[in-house]
Amino acid sequence: MRHSTVLADKEVRAGTLVSGRLGKAADFLESQLAKAGLTVNGSNPWDPQIHNAQTYWRVLRDGTLGAGESYMDHWWDCEQLDEMITRAMTAKLDESLTGRWIFIKHWLMARLTNMQSEKRAYQVGEQHYDVGNDLYEAMLDPTMAYSCGYWKNADSLHQAQEAKLDLICQKLELQPNETVLDIGCGWGSFAELAARKYGVHVTGLTISREQQQLAEQRCKDLPVTIELKDYRKMEGTFDKLVSIGMFEHVGPKNYDTYMRTAYDLMKDDGIFVLHTIGSDKSFYVTNPWIHKYIFPNGSIPSLAQINKAAEPYFVVEDVHNFGPDYDRTLMAWQRNFDQAWPDLQDRYDSRFYRMWNYYLKISAGAFRSRSLQLYQVVLRKRLTPLDPYHSKR
Template sequence: MGDAALRLTTLAEELLGAPLPVRIRAWDGTESGPPGAPVLVVRHRRALRRLLWRPGELGLARAWVAGEIDVDGDLYAVLDLLAGIVWERGDDGLAVHPLRDPRLLAAARGLLKLGGALPPPPPPAEEVRRRPGPLHTKRRDKRAISHHYDVGNSFYELVLGPSMVYSCGYWKDGGTLEDAQRDKLDLVCRKLALRDGDRLLDVGCGWGSMAVHAAREYGARVIGVTLSREQAAYARKRIAEEGLTDRIEIRVQDYRDVRDGPYDAISSIGMAEHVGEVRYHEYAEQLLSLLGSGGRLLNHQIARPPERDESSYRLDEFIDRYVFPDGELTPLGRTVTSLETAGFEVRDVESIREHYALTLRRWVANMEGDWRRAVRHSSPGRARVWRLYMAACAVAFERNRIGVNQILAVKSPESGESGMPLRARTWN
């Protein structure tokens, strides 16, 4: 009679020094763990070899992408319960890795017996190998963007829905995903105080949703820039169908190469996460230089909490290897400081953290509702990557492990007349 599940549960609890919060179902059909708890399914013993060679997040991620582990039941509940196993906070508030504890040595012997002493399986094909050299060069950024966004427009149509907006919506009670995305785009336009004939630069324009909304609803003349050729092709087709080619131009261009200012307004929605710490001041100065006097910037960006010791901060290995290569999250305060140092006057900051959790859950539901199509338009591994990353991010936003903020900043003239209303948030 097999006992793999019991042995795995025992190993995990010895390592953690606490009861395992999930139930385990092993490849031999056995189960162990608290009755009624969400079930973590270990389909193949290869998953154990991955954990043996790369304990923690990356080993688990590789096993998930390869289909060697799965969840039977509520994926969000399992991710929430397991979050403290992969990362937790020590007494000093710093991030620690419990799976890099001396107890790992004892657990390793048990994993060897269960998983075998064979070499580690190769990483799934969807994994991006870490590359040497400086981060956030133009060439490297272009490759990173292509990895994430050139997956296929049909795949993104399924996940994102008709709006084709890949950032969080702005939700009202009872609204749909399409309503929330329309309301978010409109909120951005109102914060930027767009008027007929204004020149808008949309940095990281995606599939053209912001450009279309600003031109159609506010009469703006829009330049959208993206590094993704697939996004650009989709956006141009969409713009032509809307009859807006006289008002919108889409370019495959790095934001650092835009030279045709001044613009009345700049929107940067979900793009600054790709800029990187080493380039952020350059990013802020470049956008400032492209604005005319009194021009506004709306910077919509995911943020992480600051660490007490920032030298201890590590990129999320799963996200870095499988989702957003070289992507970096910075604390809100650091972003505001960078914008102010460049010369912007920051006039408003709005946290919309809960809105992103709601959006991500809708995207996951879109995938799960037509899983075969999601796989057909990507690959089994790629679809599993997207499902895991979006569900995990939803939990992270709900638990305040990450946030998202809209920062409204102005290039104030020397006279100090910002053009802002006396009463804040007149756009609400």
Template sequence: MADAASRLTTLAGELLGGPLPVRLRAWDGSEAGPPGAPVLIVRDRRALRRLIWKPGELGLARAWVAGEIDVEGDLYEVLDRLSGVLWERPGETRSRLAAVRESLADPRIRTAVRTLFRLAGPLPPPPPPAEEVRGRTGSRHTRRRDKQAISHHYDVGNDFYEIVLGPSMVYSCAYWTRDGTLEEAQHDKLDLIARKLNLSEGDRLLDVGCGWGSMAIHAARAHGARVVGVTLSREQAAYARKRVADEGLTDLVEIRVQDYRDVDDGPYDAISSIGMAEHVGEAKYREYADTLYGLLKPGGRLLNHQISRRPEPDESAYAIDPFIDAYVFPDGELAPMGRTLSTLEAAGFEVRDVEAIREHYALTLRRWVANLEADWARAVRLTSPGRARIWRLYMAASAVSFERNRIGVNQFLAVRTPVSGTSGTALRPRVWNEKV
């Protein structure tokens, strides 16, 4: 087993079809790879067993969550370098490691895999780390299963989210119009949405997936709107209700634990859906669009803020990211921007504006990672070492994905245009980027 790092570096080159762009340090203390490059540490051979059984993102993620692999140096640089090796095209959802099984007819690949088995030690693989999603029941995106998925991601403790998100408690892409703080950028995002929706005093706003209440509070406090916010997370709702009460806005803001499909007290003047549609799922997306359309009055506006993926060369090959599905957002699905637009139009909406803000999310995620790292010990106490490692990896890897244009984020402004074709006061001219 001497000089395991050199053997692993050689194997990685053979399996990936090119040299490993990071330096490796193995469990035996040996090192190999480009001098001066950031270091990927393989602390335990168990990590190799995970990769053999789950090649690709899920195997790597399980090893990371368990602490069997780590990084010395810039985490973003390691992820960026590995991204360039593991995925050939911006839109790919399956890594080259996951494709190794299809290459076993190649004698060179078979030899490399046999060597990897010897290095990995006794099989079978260790069990997955504890934070992996288990026990999902029923069909994807039923009300019951959606509630389970939302609980896994959001009900991990409001104190933990305070560390990551900071005082704004906004869990979606900020809008960076100045060299300011995260809180200022989140305020600018919320106000941009309010201006796109043309909110004014007395307007009824439905905030779908209201989170910890930030959009609802901003719309009521800054624009005088009457807001109903709905979420499936009881922890979020309790936190949001307290914030509303502390702000003295209980006469303007109501927070409900409610599925958006069960809202029946329309019509509303406007609907905001900020970072929620990723939970809906492709099979239910038309239902989502139809439901929101039906809840708006004629001339009413929808602002749909949503992460998108690059289109696949073969759309039938798209698969949910296995790490995200197992550890972060169970059942979360991303759609290409064009498909979202087409679905909104098919539901009857007139899409009046699309703004792509991909780079803004990379900046936001880097701030969240910095918040987590700055209060790491407390974050671990509030959750667990594995959970904190999940979040650090998920957010840093997502930042790199936005920077590399593997995923994007877009704001769609859509209108329930009346039959007459005139939209009345709902489309009063407004310069969206003016500061309020």
């Protein structure tokens, strides 16, 4: 009788009786969320609404992976998910709710395995970039730029992306007939604009067949070549180098190889513009949910990691951080995705919708909290590398 009374006195969360270990998990998770001003089943649009009480234990056990998967499974919702994540990350809840064993697994994988080896290089292309050009054409602007726009003087996503591409061209100091290597060229947004507006010859590298096909179509009448090739396999020399939103796929074990390769591919008086998402801290592992569902084998570099890798080969001429612009870019993509969903849902299921919506909104929240940055780094080639063991390939 006493046992029944104790259970009856327990709070009913999300329509499910919570007690024992699950009750303790709920108490802990709710106390952590409260630190960020978040109330489970609260009235604010950024408060999470829990439909399945097992969510508490799943998040406590698996951390960010459990949070994302339970959202995909319709176990919880949030009207303003991006704002919820902003508040959670500002309060550093992502650090206290890591999911210990999941974190250890990914930490060991990152330390013991080269997650971005040549053999693994094409995995992200097959899983993420080859998901379907129809999705990206609906979500992105006409440039098909899949990286942060530059909103300083822009009123629309298209204006912001054109401004970003033109800003990079200016930083590269492009001159007619120069040769430019675009490492990670995407669907050819930079190649098309640079060739058309500045009269340069662009070679673009991608590890996605879908990207290669569309980029070649977009640039068919321009001096542009698109190759399906890993950067480590590239040969030749170029006047200028650019990499937009690709360094996030390189990984700490390959940072030196990447910079050394860029050094070898560049003429002596060249300029290299590196455009990349950056972390406010140096990590060796990525968000486990992002790794599993969005960008396999990815790793967000810190500015310290970028500088350490570049130092033997390049002089850092300029660092430009416009991370808040990525929040605005991501929310524009999310609105486009939402509006296009009626036309996409015949080819993608509801679980994909929740996965993609979650990806865009948690990413926006991460930039809004300033946990993530967007760096454009201008590098000039050292005439002699500082690494005494460096040799031409």
